[in-house]
Amino acid sequence: MGASVSFIGVGTMGGPMARNLLRAGHRVRVFDLDSRLVAGLEKDGAEVAANAAAAASEADCVITMLPRGEHVESALFGDQGAATAMREGTLYIDMSTILPSHCERFAHRLRAAGVCVVDAPVGRSSQHAIDGKLLIMVGGEAGDVDRARAFLEPLGDTIVHCGPTGAGQKMKLVNNYMSIALNALTAEALVMAESAGLDPEQARSVMLGTVAGQGHMGTTYPAKVLKGDLTPGFMVDLAHKDMGLALAMAGELDAPAWLGAVAHQTYGLARRHGRGAEDWTAVYAALRETAMGDER
Amino acid sequence: MGASVSFIGVGTMGGPMARNLLRAGHRVRVFDLDSRLVAGLEKDGAEVAANAAAAASEADCVITMLPRGEHVESALFGDQGAATAMREGTLYIDMSTILPSHCERFAHRLRAAGVCVVDAPVGRSSQHAIDGKLLIMVGGEAGDVDRARAFLEPLGDTIVHCGPTGAGQKMKLVNNYMSIALNALTAEALVMAESAGLDPEQARSVMLGTVAGQGHMGTTYPAKVLKGDLTPGFMVDLAHKDMGLALAMAGELDAPAWLGAVAHQTYGLARRHGRGAEDWTAVYAALRETAMGDER
Amino acid sequence: MGASVSFIGVGTMGGPMARNLLRAGHRVRVFDLDSRLVAGLEKDGAEVAANAAAAASEADCVITMLPRGEHVESALFGDQGAATAMREGTLYIDMSTILPSHCERFAHRLRAAGVCVVDAPVGRSSQHAIDGKLLIMVGGEAGDVDRARAFLEPLGDTIVHCGPTGAGQKMKLVNNYMSIALNALTAEALVMAESAGLDPEQARSVMLGTVAGQGHMGTTYPAKVLKGDLTPGFMVDLAHKDMGLALAMAGELDAPAWLGAVAHQTYGLARRHGRGAEDWTAVYAALRETAMGDER
């Protein structure tokens, strides 16, 4: 028989997640500031609580899925907050995306009361939430993470333990940093193609055949810099030159090229690090030196 | 029997390309300012010319593969330049990567003398040049491009006709804009992971399972904005919020985040265009509006 | 005879500010989490309180001068926070630099208890704090701001009422946005001069004779865009071209040029807005359109 789960925050993502916990056989008590959101869940078998503290009361596991850190703080430590109802040994899983330093601060307060804390923000889309196929990035102590699996497995098909408390948030933010910036870059490239009079569909098709569309993480990086080989397949100096040409073309076309303008500067940094004649993936090595203070 | 080809510029890329033309049965006459580069080709059966004009003399097809636009200009129009030796009907293929506006300027001068001009810069690496498996992006009139195929097919396995003269250069620069900036972004994401105390290999593995590593061109774009569906799978506003968190984390970690900082501004632009509640791929639609002056 | 003032946060800035209030004849009760900081003030005649609530008790005016919004929140609303001790009509002045939206949130909670709230962050340096010559940017209702003057005048020689609660913070952040980014830009220009083999002192001297060193706010802006005159003294198109040259030079020199690379894109935006042939100050008009949605 399932455990008793409190689910706080049942919007676009939290709603289907709570439903999947019900389907998995757990007893689920839900709370949301927006009372319209809980109605459907009540029909599906969830118990509805009047506030966060009531939801959390006597639960084996308390889950929050809220938009921002201040909502989490308020749901935990505000008036009638869940923290007042959590006991020694209660498992608390925050699945919201918040700042890792906030996550660590909340965890610190809860642990003082004996609560076991896990952060488990999710990746992918609302459709994946419905299908129980989210990507879940988890931070916490090994024992707590193991306990959490019973509640995470109905929600996602990929559960990655990334390190101690906060590590789930960190992984989520690194992943989203990449995908969100990449979207802006992709937009620039396709707009530039069209501004140049090219067929943007043909441009997309060409790029899908190169690292432009396929990315570096599964191609050039494992083949070169990640195995310590910086003999040039394509030189930093040539990439710097080609980006200069692309920016000059964009300037003539009045095509927006914000990210490329900045990336050009990153190659300048790699050249200043004496890496002009190395493989272009040496940009990673150069940037790493500036951040970590040593060489790879 | 093969045609008579003049190949000017036989360095890291041009050398193996000239060799592949020899293998395909063409008579190849080579020239390079660096005389050491031509020696090996002479052994392989190439004829060596004393200057660009001599190389181009009586050739059916003249190919240049040079580092910069000023080298191409000099090889064509400088002292003993190839232009003086090209006749009405000679096919000239520039495979260098140069500014499209320079390409168009050179073509204009050559066409006045009846020369047929095609630009055909290449993608991929020096190993692909050796293997005859380059990506070749071609600009020029259809008839000229058809004539050029006999000389391009020994060099590459993907030949894309992108439009009129200069279009090959434009496609090349758009492709390289994307791949070169993406390299800098990839470096930032992996350095951020490590600065956050995450295992960078685990981070890479997680991202290879999401659009962070797989890119948007073959995933979110065809699923959403390119088919005109901007109902949110992941909202612009949420992407804006998550990037804000990622930048705040990077600030706490002192991790470099230049491209993300700029991308955050691009999402601000999309929000100012009233697209905050649309799918994040609406960033493309917003950027396109600023450049093309209309809506998609 | 002076009023009773509670001063919370007596570090590098707050310490000399509290001292100036003592000199002006006020009775000052101080509190700081770092007890070493209060010792000197006690000698100078301040009363030392054990916590924020004790400091605020029966004060006519409570002032906070703390590093971050979370410190202000904690000093006000945490355990033994000042909010518990403030009465109907107490004047609260926050002189910390915090996010305007946080400022507005705190003000909202305090006003519910009848407290009069003013934000008054300061500009200039710690030496100015000692000399009582700070720049003070004030937000709040006119009556409250008038009451606050008795406490602000001993601290600064320029007191600017910027608007309702939060407006002081907004002015401060706009001012610091400008001065902080300008510092990074100044560094780039002087490093570029030296990278180019110029004497950086001569470069500084030349620039002090132009808007490069004197700024636009008191020169080109009032002469052109702010009075609606966009006939070109120096055209957007030429500025775009010159920045392109400067960036190409920086690229050849490997001089860092991050801000200029981005500024070049801003001129591209102005050109896309049809402002290429207008005065370069039209960049302001173009940027304003993207943000405010109308023309100036």
Add this chain to the structure above:
Amino acid sequence: MGASVSFIGVGTMGGPMARNLLRAGHRVRVFDLDSRLVAGLEKDGAEVAANAAAAASEADCVITMLPRGEHVESALFGDQGAATAMREGTLYIDMSTILPSHCERFAHRLRAAGVCVVDAPVGRSSQHAIDGKLLIMVGGEAGDVDRARAFLEPLGDTIVHCGPTGAGQKMKLVNNYMSIALNALTAEALVMAESAGLDPEQARSVMLGTVAGQGHMGTTYPAKVLKGDLTPGFMVDLAHKDMGLALAMAGELDAPAWLGAVAHQTYGLARRHGRGAEDWTAVYAALRETAMGDER
């Protein structure tokens, strides 16, 4: 009696400059591709030449004032270019703004023929050209620059010898880099003020009272980093924090903040260099290290 001067390029800037040389008593022969531009000058006493070579023939001094490097190249070395008419000892002054590396290339070719070469691009506006009050930044050998003064003094009131050939161009581009980027930054700050609901005129007035409006070159830099004093008046860490707040505010307001977003990263770089607790002008020292490879 005046010398014989050839002036090539008599547009918005060159026209009034040629007129000032006539006024100073020189015999001036002018050429411009746009024949409408020379008509007025002919009335004022200039002789009109049919091409650049004819203009340069038998001149003591040849001056070019053209929009781009390719125009200069063409006026010198194209068909009927001025280079063919310059003799041993002719003084050539290029007052156009072009890439220093192009300037050096042209000078190299002309010196082979005994021509004395000086670059002398100008600053300030077209009104200053009319008034003979330009800022002239000069590069060249001391003897050549001394000869050039007779022709530059009628044109400007500030003549700065910046170093060998090309140094004038370098100084011009550094100056314009700063002033052009500063314009974009100024626009952002004023738009941000208005987006925040502040009176932009009041914001401008406040900033004119701080380094935001006055600049760092004549204030904080000579007071701190340039005399080797990095004890903090305002700490790098605090500037980093304040910029973070300003960017967060801009994000909430949807105000464009491209340059500030990038400048925030520059402060991150200074922090990674261990300069967080130093004066904010240490950003210059940190950036200089990345470019020059040593400490100041």
